[in-house]
Amino acid sequence: MTLFDAFRYDGKRALVVGGASGMGAATAELLQDAGAEVVVMDFADVTLPGAKAIQVNLADAASIDAAVDELGGQVDTLFSCAGVADGTPGIEKINFIGHRHLIDRLLAKHMLPRGSAIGFISSAEGLGWEANLPLLNELLDTPDFDSAARWVQEHGKADYMSMKQAICAYVARQAFPLLKEGIRINAICPGPTDTPLAQANKEMWLGFGSDYRGEVGVEASTPLLQRLGDRWPGVLAETRRLLRSAVTDAERSTRATSSSMVMWVSLSSGRIGPVNCGLVGTTWPNRSSSPGPDRLKSGTAAPTCALWPAADTV
Numbered sequence: 001m002t003l004f005d006a007f008r009y010d011g012k013r014a015l016v017v018g019g020a021s022g023m024g025a026a027t028a029e030l031l032q033d034a035g036a037e038v039v040v041m042d043f044a045d046v047t048l049p050g051a052k053a054i055q056v057n058l059a060d061a062a063s064i065d066a067a068v069d070e071l072g073g074q075v076d077t078l079f080s081c082a083g084v085a086d087g088t089p090g091i092e093k094i095n096f097i098g099h100r101h102l103i104d105r106l107l108a109k110h111m112l113p114r115g116s117a118i119g120f121i122s123s124a125e126g127l128g129w130e131a132n133l134p135l136l137n138e139l140l141d142t143p144d145f146d147s148a149a150r151w152v153q154e155h156g157k158a159d160y161m162s163m164k165q166a167i168c169a170y171v172a173r174q175a176f177p178l179l180k181e182g183i184r185i186n187a188i189c190p191g192p193t194d195t196p197l198a199q200a201n202k203e204m205w206l207g208f209g210s211d212y213r214g215e216v217g218v219e220a221s222t223p224l225l226q227r228l229g230d231r232w233p234g235v236l237a238e239t240r241r242l243l244r245s246a247v248t249d250a251e252r253s254t255r256a257t258s259s260s261m262v263m264w265v266s267l268s269s270g271r272i273g274p275v276n277c278g279l280v281g282t283t284w285p286n287r288s289s290s291p292g293p294d295r296l297k298s299g300t301a302a303p304t305c306a307l308w309p310a311a312d313t314v
């Protein structure tokens, strides 16, 4: 048995929101390779053969409701990938509020059963969310799509960083209540990744961190596509090496995406194992030490993936 076999999705139904392009598309392909039945929701056309495509506009609550109705049954795993850049009208809805509404609808309709999992793509821009938790909690306290959208407008927070921080805070806050329902949730916070979205905002998105990438001689990450399966053992070995060693922040950030993809898919593979605690949005224990159950209960940390080996066993 290969390591990839251990992460297979045979018999699982996976929903990828934002799976028409970039990291979401790579995730959808990888899930198919791993045996999942894949449903892709996106505003753009979905070209992945064999995937059920459902059109959705995350900026429109009615469109989300219709898309969930079209889903027609439970999903074992939800990947919330869709996102847009600063300057896009409705960014607050597309990047956070719409995703939250979609999850609320799935929960209300009992479409996320025990053992299911939710994986979000936040961003390195979302890091530092803890410092803004009181304000972010006000947003999270809003009960629905419209009130959340109103709050964002009133507080001038319709921007990329605020909505990525909102994802991190949401994931941390929901981790414990959802876990009581047997549902895991976490987010990754990728750094620059060469996708259509990043190319459209190349100077800023791919320029970020280019100084240290230049010095250490590495390129921006890529979504990895289906070849990850072949490379999996190497990626895991590399991740273990990073966990063992005290890496510098720069090194950690540079390598984040390749390792996070392992984390990303394993997070949602739907198998419940021992829950290991890690900070939301990080791909391995980060600057602080593992927070433990107290932070999980207080809503400031999320469980990492079930299949991920605990740091002390790596």
Ligand SMILES: NC(=O)c1ccc[n+]([C@@H]2O[C@H](COP(=O)([O-])OP(=O)(O)OC[C@H]3O[C@@H](n4cnc5c(N)ncnc54)[C@H](O)[C@@H]3O)[C@@H](O)[C@H]2O)c1
Pocket: 017, 018, 019, 020, 021, 022, 023, 024, 041, 042, 043, 044, 056, 057, 058, 059, 081, 082, 083, 084, 094, 121, 122, 123, 124, 189, 190, 191, 192, 193, 194, 195, 196, 197, 198, 205
């Ligand atoms: N590329 C990077 O450097 C980078 C870094 C950190 C985080 N991210 C995040 O990763 C995620 C994926 O981004 P990507 O770089 O793969 O970009 P991408 O543009 O390739 O993919 C984003 C997807 O979201 C979909 N989408 C946009 N508006 C939508 C709407 N209104 N309703 C439904 N779907 C909509 C797009 O059609 C597209 O398929 C985003 O959340 C992004 O913020 C990207």
